Amino acid sequence: MAYLTKEQTANIFAEYGGKAENTGSIEAQIALLTERIKGISAHVKDNKKDFSSQRGLMQMVGQRKRLLAYMQRHNLxxxxxxxEKLGLRK
Incomplete structure (x- = not known):
């Protein structure tokens, strides 16, 4: 499984949240979840019987969906x- 390093996480927060310390911004949280989902998706494709990872993946997808819905309501x-930047909703 590909885990995000501290540097990768800080880069995501800096790019989407404005600065590395802004870990609470909705944009940064969605971007971080998207990167984690990409990594776990690759793992689940290779390990089809890893149901724990599948469940975690579904939870992350649901969390991202809720955050995106919140953002859509408050900042269209x-x-x-x-x-557009993350390449979601093709």
């Missing part, structure tokens, strides 16, 4: 820019 322009 930012939501559209974020999904």
């Amino acid at each position: 322009q930012g939501y559209r820019a974020l999904i």
Whole structure:
């Protein structure tokens, strides 16, 4: 399983949250979840019987979905820019 290093996490927060210390911004949280989902998706494709990872993946996808719904309600322009930047909702 590919885990994110502290440097990768800090880079994601710096890129999407404005600075590395801004870990609470919705954009940064969604971007972090997206990166974690990509890593676990690759693991689950290789290990089809790893049901614990599948469950964790589904929980992360649900959390990202809830955060995106919140962002869509409160900041529609930012939501559209974020999904474009992350490559979601093709």
